[in-house]
Amino acid sequence: MPAPKVPKVSKVPADLDAWLSKNDSRIFDELNEFLRIPSVSARSEHDADTRRAAAWLHEKLAKIGFTAETIPTAGHPLVLAEWRMAPPGAPTVLVYGHYDVQPPEPLELWTSPAFDPQVRDGKLFARGSVDDKGQLWIHVKALEAQLAVRGTLPVNVIVLAEGEEEIGSEHLAPFVEQHAKRLACDAVVISDSSMFAPGIPSILSSLRGLAYFEITVRGPSSDLHSGMYGGAVVNPALALAHILTTFHDKRGKIAIKGFYDRVRPFPAAVLKGMKKLPFSDAKFKKEVGVKALGGEAGKTTLEKLWTRPALDVNGMLSGYTGEGAKTVLPGLSMAKVSCRLVPDQDPAVIERLLRAHVKKFAPAGVTVNVQARHGGKPWAAELDGKIFDACRRALGAAFGRQPVIVGEGGSIPVVGDFERVLKAPVLLVGFGLPGENAHAPDEWISVDNVRRGLRAMAMLLDEYSA
Amino acid sequence: MPAPKVPKVSKVPADLDAWLSKNDSRIFDELNEFLRIPSVSARSEHDADTRRAAAWLHEKLAKIGFTAETIPTAGHPLVLAEWRMAPPGAPTVLVYGHYDVQPPEPLELWTSPAFDPQVRDGKLFARGSVDDKGQLWIHVKALEAQLAVRGTLPVNVIVLAEGEEEIGSEHLAPFVEQHAKRLACDAVVISDSSMFAPGIPSILSSLRGLAYFEITVRGPSSDLHSGMYGGAVVNPALALAHILTTFHDKRGKIAIKGFYDRVRPFPAAVLKGMKKLPFSDAKFKKEVGVKALGGEAGKTTLEKLWTRPALDVNGMLSGYTGEGAKTVLPGLSMAKVSCRLVPDQDPAVIERLLRAHVKKFAPAGVTVNVQARHGGKPWAAELDGKIFDACRRALGAAFGRQPVIVGEGGSIPVVGDFERVLKAPVLLVGFGLPGENAHAPDEWISVDNVRRGLRAMAMLLDEYSA
Numbered sequence: 001m002p003a004p005k006v007p008k009v010s011k012v013p014a015d016l017d018a019w020l021s022k023n024d025s026r027i028f029d030e031l032n033e034f035l036r037i038p039s040v041s042a043r044s045e046h047d048a049d050t051r052r053a054a055a056w057l058h059e060k061l062a063k064i065g066f067t068a069e070t071i072p073t074a075g076h077p078l079v080l081a082e083w084r085m086a087p088p089g090a091p092t093v094l095v096y097g098h099y100d101v102q103p104p105e106p107l108e109l110w111t112s113p114a115f116d117p118q119v120r121d122g123k124l125f126a127r128g129s130v131d132d133k134g135q136l137w138i139h140v141k142a143l144e145a146q147l148a149v150r151g152t153l154p155v156n157v158i159v160l161a162e163g164e165e166e167i168g169s170e171h172l173a174p175f176v177e178q179h180a181k182r183l184a185c186d187a188v189v190i191s192d193s194s195m196f197a198p199g200i201p202s203i204l205s206s207l208r209g210l211a212y213f214e215i216t217v218r219g220p221s222s223d224l225h226s227g228m229y230g231g232a233v234v235n236p237a238l239a240l241a242h243i244l245t246t247f248h249d250k251r252g253k254i255a256i257k258g259f260y261d262r263v264r265p266f267p268a269a270v271l272k273g274m275k276k277l278p279f280s281d282a283k284f285k286k287e288v289g290v291k292a293l294g295g296e297a298g299k300t301t302l303e304k305l306w307t308r309p310a311l312d313v314n315g316m317l318s319g320y321t322g323e324g325a326k327t328v329l330p331g332l333s334m335a336k337v338s339c340r341l342v343p344d345q346d347p348a349v350i351e352r353l354l355r356a357h358v359k360k361f362a363p364a365g366v367t368v369n370v371q372a373r374h375g376g377k378p379w380a381a382e383l384d385g386k387i388f389d390a391c392r393r394a395l396g397a398a399f400g401r402q403p404v405i406v407g408e409g410g411s412i413p414v415v416g417d418f419e420r421v422l423k424a425p426v427l428l429v430g431f432g433l434p435g436e437n438a439h440a441p442d443e444w445i446s447v448d449n450v451r452r453g454l455r456a457m458a459m460l461l462d463e464y465s466a
Numbered sequence: 467m468p469a470p471k472v473p474k475v476s477k478v479p480a481d482l483d484a485w486l487s488k489n490d491s492r493i494f495d496e497l498n499e500f501l502r503i504p505s506v507s508a509r510s511e512h513d514a515d516t517r518r519a520a521a522w523l524h525e526k527l528a529k530i531g532f533t534a535e536t537i538p539t540a541g542h543p544l545v546l547a548e549w550r551m552a553p554p555g556a557p558t559v560l561v562y563g564h565y566d567v568q569p570p571e572p573l574e575l576w577t578s579p580a581f582d583p584q585v586r587d588g589k590l591f592a593r594g595s596v597d598d599k600g601q602l603w604i605h606v607k608a609l610e611a612q613l614a615v616r617g618t619l620p621v622n623v624i625v626l627a628e629g630e631e632e633i634g635s636e637h638l639a640p641f642v643e644q645h646a647k648r649l650a651c652d653a654v655v656i657s658d659s660s661m662f663a664p665g666i667p668s669i670l671s672s673l674r675g676l677a678y679f680e681i682t683v684r685g686p687s688s689d690l691h692s693g694m695y696g697g698a699v700v701n702p703a704l705a706l707a708h709i710l711t712t713f714h715d716k717r718g719k720i721a722i723k724g725f726y727d728r729v730r731p732f733p734a735a736v737l738k739g740m741k742k743l744p745f746s747d748a749k750f751k752k753e754v755g756v757k758a759l760g761g762e763a764g765k766t767t768l769e770k771l772w773t774r775p776a777l778d779v780n781g782m783l784s785g786y787t788g789e790g791a792k793t794v795l796p797g798l799s800m801a802k803v804s805c806r807l808v809p810d811q812d813p814a815v816i817e818r819l820l821r822a823h824v825k826k827f828a829p830a831g832v833t834v835n836v837q838a839r840h841g842g843k844p845w846a847a848e849l850d851g852k853i854f855d856a857c858r859r860a861l862g863a864a865f866g867r868q869p870v871i872v873g874e875g876g877s878i879p880v881v882g883d884f885e886r887v888l889k890a891p892v893l894l895v896g897f898g899l900p901g902e903n904a905h906a907p908d909e910w911i912s913v914d915n916v917r918r919g920l921r922a923m924a925m926l927l928d929e930y931s932a
Contacts (some may be wrong), residue, residue, distance in 0.1 A: 042790035103792055166587025167790055212791045220773035221755025223906035227674060227876025229778030230806050234760035238779050244707035262578045292830035301698045310697030313704050314794050319781035324508030324633055325839040327677045327804060328567055328905050329781050338793060340696050364758040373791040410693025419609035439794050
């Protein structure tokens with residue numbers, strides 16, 4: 001990775017800044033409206049809400065002057081909005097985001113209700129605040145600022161928002177492939193990630209991929225009395241526990257045969273840059289609320305999170321889990337298990353390897369089934385070119401300091417699809433922050449980051465067209 | 467164990483038999499009423515139902531001529547009913563049973579609703595049918611038969627029914643201790659167990675004890691995004707799985723240090739008798755629905771179930787267990803774990819050993835908490851004396867064959883308390899059957915066993931007073 005060309009920190013154009021200041025409360029009021037819609041894509045009982053969120057977004061994009069369209073899919077609809085009145089020769093930017101959100105459970109751990117946005121200590125709390133409604137909103141309002149102040153945009157813009165990001169983006173890649181010509185662009189811009197730390201704007205250079213599975217262990221054909229059968233019948237919960245413990249070796253490496261075969265080491269320059277970032281294990285532990293960290297021995301925390309694969313249990317269920325003591329020998333147990341992947345691991349290959357591993361370690365007396373849920377390939381950016389330079393300048397102006405290059409442990413599977421199909425560089429510039437609880441109770445986005453993000457993303461269009 | 471003195475098979479007295487036949491449909495109608503009350507002691511939302519079941523039973527006992535009383539406790543009430551008009555010198559029998567039932571979940575696995583009794587293929591299906599309402603009902607109606615036909619009972623009878631058997635019988639032992647004089651008796655009779663096989667009446671010689679725990683593993687202070695944190699933060703579900711797998715060694719023995727120290731080998735005669743019982747592993751596997759059995763290497767299935775301790779997971783929960791895929795790194799995981807104990811293991815000692823074990827094997831990066839739920843001591847009978855001989859004759863008459871002596875893997879903790887406090891022998895004579903799903907969906911009792919049980923228990927009073 002070449003050292004980034006560091007431009008002189010310029011200023012956010014005064015006209016955009018003034019308009020954004022003047023419209024600040026309306027911008028947040030509208031965002032709150034968006035956040036109040038419980039568009040949980042994973043839950044069919046929320047399908048009407050998910051459609052409502054799409055319609056809401058459609059209307060807002062149309063209102064600022066975009067030609068908007070809601071495109072049905074076999075799942076949740078896409079919202080596609082276009083503005084193509086830039087001067088001849090101007091480039092085209094595609095802004096991608098998602099209007100669906102994670103399930104809010106466990107509800108009892110939210111300080112304020114998940115779908116009742118509230119600001120405390122400069123943080124806007126709500127499911128979807130940072131992932132991704134709040135970040136998508138930054139782009140919509142940056143576009144509105146440009147159009148309101150200048151009456152035009154310096155570049156052509158396509159906004160593409162989906163409602164299935166949290167459940168695997170099943171219908172997005174096929175849509176992009178089928179409409180590659182219509183979606184043709186010079187750069188893709190996505191804000192669905194986090195800054196390294198408060199005040200440190202960040203550009204993402206890599207994403208981990210995902211391979212998600214559900215492992216079901218069936219023992220006796222029904223739940224049994226643990227007194228009458230315990231000691232002779234293989235317990236499906238213990239069998240599952242046994243399988244789960246075979247996934248890692250004692251050094252914290254994943255023990256699935258062939259798992260690391262396709263792992264490509266990160267460029268030395270990226271690893272070196274990573275070591276310079278102001279990161280403290282002690283602070284990280286405090287933030288997370290643990291006394292010790294885990295994972296692969298001999299790697300730094302940032303290496304583990306950004307550059308190395310991981311395997312986690314996301315959920316586990318067996319037998320009686322209610323109040324009191326029920327003496328049952330369960331007939332079933334289940335674990336949701338997912339692998340985070342790094343370039344060039346492939347979810348399909350990982351699925352094959354995991355299936356073979358589970359088959360090998362499944363104890364006698366139970367039947368083990370592996371169901372693949374969804375996957376996404378890992379990704380790494382080149383970080384070269386006009387859109388990246390423009391972004392460095394815009395972030396520098398809005399945040400008052402140059403961005404750093406970071407990795408990201410999470411997955412945005414569609415990033416690789418955009419790059420592959422549209423043959424355009426993908427800029428990942430996020431405004432979340434560590435501890436934002438993206439998939440957990442009390443999800444939040446920094447109000448200050450939203451304001452600076454609005455300015456940076458409005459200015460980005462100027463810089464990119466300059 | 468001495469070989470049982472086998473009396474000649476006599477006949478059920480014709481007057482009792484005739485009355486029971488004539489009143490058959492009413493007996494079952496009333497039992498169905500009893501079964502329709504969802505007296506789930508473990509669930510506070512069912513407290514009113516539990517009280518209703520006690521009141522219902524109270525009324526039925528009063529109606530047949532007993533002096534009944536409902537005795538409040540800090541938990542669910544006791545129902546105590548007495549009939550003390552037997553001729554001078556007649557012995558006193560205490561019949562114990564319980565009117566509370568296990569939670570019915572998972573509801574979707576019941577063929578007919580748990581609290582809507584239905585007969586299919588000679589089986590009466592309902593939660594509580596065999597455990598223990600149906601078996602308690604056998605005694606109530608046997609007493610009614612005697613009183614209806616003869617106008618009197620040949621012995622004094624105390625009926626004591628509790629509503630907390632499924633949650634640990636917390637208030638029963640203190641009550642028995644405080645009222646030992648009032649409850650003084652010559653024999654305790656309990657029907658809360660099963661026959662060895664259809665047509666083979668059985669007397670229980672041993673029960674396993676119970677030590678029940680809830681193990682909670684806390685990792686990060688809230689659920690985290692598994693992408694952003696996975697690989698560096700210890701996963702509480704994986705940590706729990708690790709702890710659970712340390713409980714057994716490779717030969718299926720429990721690997722908790724000192725666990726077997728107090729295990730007293732069963733008498734050779736009992737083990738020998740056990741080997742003569744018509745038991746087939748193939749049939750057992752088919753009944754349970756598994757292809758292979760587990761547990762301690764080198765022991766027969768009956769040895770494992772009746773004479774050896776066991777450790778099972780009764781429930782397990784962590785993270786997201788709903789529909790779809792949620793990429794969460796859970797903040798918490800939980801397992802309900804219970805040990806079945808054999809003479810002379812002590813639940814309090816086992817608790818201490820298990821706590822030490824969990825402490826030793828808890829991984830860094832998580833906090834592990836063990837909460838003891840409830841326990842009960844194991845028990846073994848001497849099988850000598852008048853009540854056992856009377857029971858052999860009554861079972862022989864009602865079932866047309868001599869009873870066998872069996873062990874039982876389940877626990878009835880109060881058995882040991884009765885023996886200790888009342889200094890009376892405890893006869894355990896049960897009318898359940900293998901596969902009865904006592905703590906599982908589709909619990910049932912054999913209608914034929916209820917009918918034969920009614921006759922045997924009515925006749926038992928004659929034989930005992932003879």
